[in-house]
Amino acid sequence: MRCHRSGRKGRVETLKIGPIEVWPPVVLAPMAGITNAAFRTLCREQGGGLFVSEMITSRALVERNRKTLAMIRFAPGESPRSIQLYGVDPATVGRAAKMIAQEGLADHIDLNFGCPVPKVTRRGGGAALPYKRGLLRAILRAAVAGAGPLPVTMKMRKGIDDDHLTYLDAGRIAAEEGVAAVALHGRTAVQHYGGTADWTAIARLKEAVPEIPVLGNGDIWSADDAVRMMQRTGCDGVVVGRGCLGRPWLFRDLARAMEGSAERCRPPLGEVAATMARHAELLVECFGSETHALADFRKHVGWYLKGFTVGAATRAALTSARTLDELRARLAELDAAQPWPQAAEGPRGKSNTRRRVHLPDGWLDDPYEEVALDAAAEADTSGG
Ligand SMILES: Cc1cc2nc3c(=O)[nH]c(=O)nc-3n(C[C@H](O)[C@H](O)[C@H](O)COP(=O)(O)O)c2cc1C
Structure with missing residues (x-):
């Protein structure tokens, strides 16, 4: 893979999540429909x-x-194994955490409190839930008790909107309840994925909960962004989402940047094509079906080709490939020598914003009200 050098920085420290040592201090953000075993393996192969x-x-x-159990299958050799769990009922979350620990399903549990989807927040779930401090505490307590020796982390947003920020209280509650680390996506639910992530909130959270690691998340598009976030906020590690869509080698850059090396991957189109083929092969292993794998692969094509000069007909041919051989043949027709384009840098993936967050009636009246949520607040969730 083609690499370039620019400026040198110092090595950063190992991240400790309970008994798990993470080097480099980098987390692949959970992303629904993306971070299956194939994509995780592809990223792990890089760094x-x-x-x-x-x-x-x-x-x-x-x-x-059955579908849920299939979603938490790990590829051989994936270690440590992290499952992201979402739940609104303390007893059920506790049982799920216990099941993961007792049946050896994973080595670490991450709890999601960041989903901004209306059908979830409308019922008090997702990013709306931390507003009810008592319910949040009960869920975290049950998860930590159920998980036993496994570390539990939480991932959240800043709050519902700028007038209803929850992250500092949520961080303190998490630390008091034995959560091993907290990750903050520097946006409110109303922002969805629009605007820019507020890194100053990450710095504030770090000051508020010095006793546990704080992970910063939002708008890391390059390894240098990750180093900048750590330097500016004092966070202990970074969580990278959209920046690695169509560029799994970002994990190689991140490892190098955290080592203090200035080498960066800027692969020409031929190397991108080889990574695309590898991704599709891993998807076939993951799903056990070429049809399913290539259908899943479709959404990645545009991310891989971002900024490259590849015509609409060729892109369409790549997204419509039905077998690995067909995909490989079409990839072989690309101009392998075409260099990595500047236009491939910067934001990628969704960037939509919202005008309001749907909440249950009276939800904002009392943050300390004792509430129990309907099981429907747990249905059909995806996202953070
Ligand atoms: C397609 C997609 C799916 C996502 N699914 C989840 C999810 O299931 N759980 C979660 O906590 N966050 C989810 N997120 C949010 C990301 O983990 C991350 O917090 C967010 O994208 C901001 O980080 P980024 O700027 O690095 O992308 C998702 C984001 C995207 C783009």
């Missing part, structure tokens, strides 16, 4: 870190839903 599964719900896990 170290923690690579979190797609989110599953605690209810579906304890009910042993």
Whole structure:
């Protein structure tokens, strides 16, 4: 892979999540529909870190839903194994955490409190949930108790909107309840994925909970962004989401940057094509079906080719490939020598914003009200 040098920085420290040592201090953000075993393996082949599964719900896990159990299958050699769990009922979250620990399903549990999707927040779930401090505490307490020796982390947003920030209280509650680390996506639910992530909030959280590691998340598009976030906020590690879509070698850059090396990958189109083929092969291993794998692969094509001069007909041919051989043949027709374009840098993936967050009636009246949520607040969630 082609590499370039620019400026040198010092090595950063190892991240400790309970008994797990993470070097470099980098986490692949859980992303629904993306971070399956194939994508995690592809990223892991590039560099170290923690690579979190797609989110599953605690209810579906304890009910042993077949699709859910398939979603938390790890590839051989994936270590440590991280599952992201979402739940709104302390007892069910506790049972799910216990099941993960007792059945050896993972080495680490991450809890998601960042989903901004209206059908979830409307019922008090996702990013709306931390507003009810008592319920948040009960869920974290049950998860930590159920997980036993496994470390539990939490991932959240800043709050519902700028007038209803929850992250500092949530961070303190997490530290008091024995959570091993907290990750903050520097946006409110109303921001969805729009605007820019607020890194100053990450610095504030670090000051508020010095006793546990704080991970910063939001708008890391390059390894240098990750180093900048750590320097500016004092956070202990970074969580990288959209920046690695169509560029799994970002994990190689991140490892190098954290080592203090200035080498960066800027692969020409031929190397990108080889990575695309590898990704599709891993998807076939993961799903056991070429049809399913190539259907899943479609959404990645545009991210891989971002900024390259590749015509619409060629892109369409790549997204419509039905077998690995067909995909490989079409990739072989690309201009392998075409250099990595500047236009491939910067934001990628969704960037939508919202005008308001849907909440249950009276939700904002009392942050300390004792509430129990309907199981429907757990249904059909995806995202953070
Ligand atoms: C397609 C997609 C799916 C996501 N799914 C989840 C999820 O299941 N759980 C979660 O905590 N966050 C989820 N997120 C949010 C990311 O983990 C991350 O917090 C967010 O994208 C901001 O980080 P970034 O700027 O590095 O992308 C998702 C984001 C995207 C783009």
